[in-house]
Every structure is written in C-alpha cells, then in structure tokens.
Amino acid sequence: MNLQSAGIVGAGAWGCALAQTARRAGRDVTIWGYEPSVVDEINESHRNSAYLPDVVLDDDIRATTSLKDVAACDVILLVTPAQHVRSIAGELAFHLRPDQILIICAKGLEQQTGKLLSEVVGEVAPAAEIGALSGPGFADEIARGLPSAVTLAMAGENEAAELAQTFSHPSFRCYASADVIGAQLGGAVKNVLAIAAGIVQGKGLGASAHAALVTRGFAELTRLGIALGAKRETMAGLSGLGDLILTCGSAASRNMSLGIALGQGRTLGDVLKSRSSVTEGVFTAGAVVEIAAAKGIDMPICHSVHGVIAGLQTVDEAIEGLLSRPLRSEG
Ligand SMILES: NC(=O)c1ccc[n+]([C@@H]2O[C@H](COP(=O)([O-])OP(=O)(O)OC[C@H]3O[C@@H](n4cnc5c(N)ncnc54)[C@H](O)[C@@H]3O)[C@@H](O)[C@H]2O)c1
Numbered sequence: 503m504n505l506q507s508a509g510i511v512g513a514g515a516w517g518c519a520l521a522q523t524a525r526r527a528g529r530d531v532t533i534w535g536y537e538p539s540v541v542d543e544i545n546e547s548h549r550n551s552a553y554l555p556d557v558v559l560d561d562d563i564r565a566t567t568s569l570k571d572v573a574a575c576d577v578i579l580l581v582t583p584a585q586h587v588r589s590i591a592g593e594l595a596f597h598l599r600p601d602q603i604l605i606i607c608a609k610g611l612e613q614q615t616g617k618l619l620s621e622v623v624g625e626v627a628p629a630a631e632i633g634a635l636s637g638p639g640f641a642d643e644i645a646r647g648l649p650s651a652v653t654l655a656m657a658g659e660n661e662a663a664e665l666a667q668t669f670s671h672p673s674f675r676c677y678a679s680a681d682v683i684g685a686q687l688g689g690a691v692k693n694v695l696a697i698a699a700g701i702v703q704g705k706g707l708g709a710s711a712h713a714a715l716v717t718r719g720f721a722e723l724t725r726l727g728i729a730l731g732a733k734r735e736t737m738a739g740l741s742g743l744g745d746l747i748l749t750c751g752s753a754a755s756r757n758m759s760l761g762i763a764l765g766q767g768r769t770l771g772d773v774l775k776s777r778s779s780v781t782e783g784v785f786t787a788g789a790v791v792e793i794a795a796a797k798g799i800d801m802p803i804c805h806s807v808h809g810v811i812a813g814l815q816t817v818d819e820a821i822e823g824l825l826s827r828p829l830r831s832e833g
Pocket residue numbers: 512513514515516517518535536537553581582583584586590607608609610639640641642778779780782
C-alpha cells in the first residue's frame with residue numbers, strides 16, 4: 503500500500519492533533535475544516551485558536567474546505583464529531599476511489615440509529631475499507647508530542663499492522679488490532695461513563711466511590727462489547743480500559759468535566775451553552791441504553807447517565823437508584 507499522504511476530515515482539537523502527529527510520522531498532511539475561518543488560520547498562521555489554542559502546527563500541514571482535496575490522499579482519518587460523520591462521509595464518498603481506506607477517529611454512536619460509526623460509514627461509502635483509531639489521548643498532549651499509545655484497528659491484520667507503522671513514531675505508538683467493533687465501542691462508551699465519574703467527583707462522593715464506579719463501568723463496557731462481537735482483550739486494551747482510565751481520571755476530559763458540573767448542581771443546558779467543543783457522551787448515552795435494552799444487557803451506570811441527561815431523573819435520584827440496586831455476583 504502507498505500510504506504517504508494522509509487526509510484528515512475535521513479540524514477540531516483532535517483532527518489538528520492527529521495532523522500534527524501524522525506529520526511527525528512523516529506523512530504529507532491535508533486537513534479539511536468545516537469553518538473557513540479555521541482553515542484560513544491554519545494556512546496563514548499555523549494555529550487553530552478556536553479548538554486547539556497554544557499549539558503551533560507544522561508549517562507543512564495544508565488546510566482546505568474542499569473534501570475533494572482530502573479524498574485525493576492515500577488514507578483518510580474521519581475526525582468530525584460523531585453526529586456529523588454520516589453527512590460528511592456521505593459527501594466525501596462522491597470523491598473517493600474504490601477501496602480507499604477510511605479510519606474512524608471520532609468516538610461515539612449515532613444518536614438517531616444507535617449504529618457504530620463503521621456501520622454508518624459503510625452505508626454512505628460502501629466501497630471504502632473501514633478502520634478505527636482509538637485510545638487514551640488528549641488532543642493538546644498529543645499535539646505537543648507527549649508520549650501516548652492507541653489502538654489502530656482494521657479487519658485485515660496485515661493492513662492494520664501497516665497502518666500502525668504508517669502513523670507511529672516514538673511518542674505516538676499505534677498498536678495494531680483486527681477488532682474494529684471493539685476499538686470503536688470502548689471510545690464511545692467511556693465517554694458516557696466519564697460523565698458518571700465526573701458526577702461522583704462533583705458531588706464529593708470520594709475516591710472509593712470513584713474506583714467502584716470505574717470498575718463497574720468497565721464491567722458494563724465489556725458486557726456490551728462482547729454482546730456486539732468485540733474481543734474481550736480489546737475491551738481491556740488501550741481503546742477500552744486505557745481510555746476509560748484517562749477519561750474518568752482527569753477534569754481535562756470534556757465528558758468528565760461535564761459530569762463534575764452536573765454533580766455541582768449546574769444544568770446540562772447551562773454547561774453545553776458555555777462550550778464550543780463537543781461532549782460526545784451526551785449524544786451517545788441514549789444510544790447505549792437502547793442497544794443494551796435490545797440485547798438484554800444490564801448497564802445501570804450508563805442508564806443512570808442517560809436518565810440525568812434526558813431529564814428523566816435528578817443526579818441525586820440517579821445516585822440513590824444505583825446504590826439501592828439488589829446485590830448480585832460480581833461478574
Ligand atoms: N479532543 C480530544 O482530545 C479527542 C481525543 C480523541 C478523540 N476525540 C474525538 O474526536 C472527535 C472530534 O472531537 P474534537 O475534540 O476534535 O472536536 P472539537 O470539540 O475540538 O471541535 C468541534 C468540531 O466540530 C466541527 N463541527 C461543528 N459543526 C459541524 C458540522 N455541522 N459539520 C461538521 N463538523 C462540524 C468543528 O468544525 C470542529 O472541528 C470527537 O468524536 C471526539 O470524541 C477527541
């Protein structure tokens with residue numbers, strides 16, 4: 503495979519961080535941005551002050567508002583927020599060559615359909631080969647070149663290994679996987695669980711409650727993954743447990759910080775109004791609960807987060823509900 507050029511669709515914080523890290527790995531990078539002002543700023547001053555302030559991007563990263571420009575690249579990373587993947591990948595599909603590789607880097611499920619983003623992209627770009635890149639990584643840290651490791655999944659093991667080589671460099675280690683479902687699910691569900699972890703912190707419930715919540719959250723994540731065909735080791739890997747640890751452990755996470763604010767008594771609308779960046783767990787929680795119900799899987803923490811976000815219960819009712827559940831065996 504010739505994988506010299508990388509197209510990045512989405513010029514938010516993560517798209518720019520991945521553009522930066524792909525340059526470090528030696529790729530020629532073109533990044534598509536939704537807002538012309540963001541594209542102009544990247545081209546003119548190598549900055550993205552709206553979404554990734556304080557980072558100077560590589561001079562050779564070229565930004566564009568044309569999806570056709572990005573479609574000409576050897577491999578394309580999809581990094582828009584999850585709810586925009588269908589429309590943007592659908593537009594992109596008009597310009598793609600057959601068998602072109604699309605790597606999903608957004609973390610979420612489609613709210614309307616409950617579908618994985620690989621299913622969504624498969625519907626709108628049926629000729630593409632679809633993979634996923636996911637794992638613990640805050641955009642600001644990755645863009646600055648701090649060390650990290652992620653899962654890069656593609657159904658073919660050889661292709662996954664080649665892509666992992668393509669995007670890796672000493673401070674960004676991509677571990678190859680053939681589990682595209684598992685790699686996406688970890689990133690989607692950890693966002694919902696991080697809202698719960700934030701609520702625990704915001705309410706001042708203590709470190710013991712935090713540890714219990716993250717552990718039981720991991721059990722929920724694993725149950726859902728196995729039911730949807732993911733491998734247990736993926737759920738326990740970088741894109742599952744790894745990202746859960748990061749996102750539930752730092753107020754730098756938008757999902758965790760939203761939960762902290764809810765725990766402190768702020769309203770969802772108030773918090774969302776105050777940010778321009780995406781908080782994916784808000785959109786994914788309902789989809790997770792619906793899939794869990796359809797598959798008969800017990801996911802009480804995700805259920806409680808959905809209840810709070812959808813306005814079906816208060817934070818205190820959600821906590822009371824979780825603590826009064828009948829005791830069961832740990833598995
Ligand atoms: N920021 C991170 O640290 C990080 C790390 C890993 C994965 N992710 C994932 O990457 C995805 C993108 O997140 P982000 O942090 O780069 O976003 P962001 O919050 O920095 O920016 C929001 C993005 O949404 C875009 N946008 C707004 N309206 C749009 C529309 N109608 N159509 C298309 N795009 C539109 C904006 O142009 C911008 O790129 C999310 O799924 C997120 O979970 C983020």
